[in-house]
Amino acid sequence: MAKDPVDALTPLGVMVLALLRESDMHPYEMVRLLRARHDDRLITVTNGTLYHTVARLQRAGLLAEVGTDRDGKRPERTTYTLTDAGRETVVSWVRRALPRIDREVDARVALAEAHNLERTDVVALLHDRRAALRDSHALHHDGLRGARTKGVPAQVLVEIERQEALLDAELRWLDSLLTRLDGDDLPWGPDAFDDSDRYRAQRKAAQQ
Incomplete structure (x- = not known):
């Protein structure tokens, strides 16, 4: 093949x-x-x-x-x-x-390079990305909460804390981008x- x-x-x-x-x-x-x-x-x-x-x-x-x-x-x-x-x-x-x-x-x-795609395609793909980010953020958030409840030392959780923060920041940025793509203020293509x-x-x- x-x-x-x-x-x-x-x-x-x-x-x-x-x-x-x-x-x-x-x-x-x-x-x-x-x-x-x-x-x-x-x-x-x-x-x-x-x-x-x-x-x-x-x-x-x-x-x-x-x-x-x-x-x-x-x-x-x-x-x-x-x-x-x-x-x-x-x-x-x-x-x-x-x-x-x-x-x-x-x-x-x-x-x-997303500008090489049509706006409608980009919006749909970014919504798929957002769903994956949301699931990953929830996993990290719940994992951190569980680890803290069990008394896991904070020093071994710093990388997970960072990843949760990055996921949260990207979700907020992505929501902003999707809002702009839904309007007329962002020329596309x-x-x-x-x-x-x-x-x-x-x-x-x-x-x-």
Whole structure:
């Protein structure tokens, strides 16, 4: 049975494919854009890892070469485009990762790329995520209460206390986001991006 490309996709691979949803690019531009947008706070971005990821995505048929160019004495650069399979895979990966709470890096990348999905899809997936967070928060809350009742030393409960607090904070933040998504004050989707002077300047700088 052929392996589902979504299963083999890494968070960096998702972000590479998502970049190509914007425009055809060469790997050097991808690296510069990821760093300019501070996406390297979510994942480790090195030239070697990104070039290796691009090669893997090409072998999987998720992106394809569209040409090469050379600017002066610089090395030849290969430009890539997103295939239909790559476009579908980004959406499938985000749909799969967004409601899950057991993979922190995947969840953060999925949130960063959730704008590639329709608003209604994102709202439904975030409600699924909220249900999982609520259950986990209740489990930690009840576990803490039970442990304290039994006289478990407080010093061995600090990690559980932290996790309960983080879950509570995310639930409150998620409720706020869902409220914004239900209204009109949060533009959503690829077409909602403003093709501003700042964005064009950022792209131009990354192409140098």
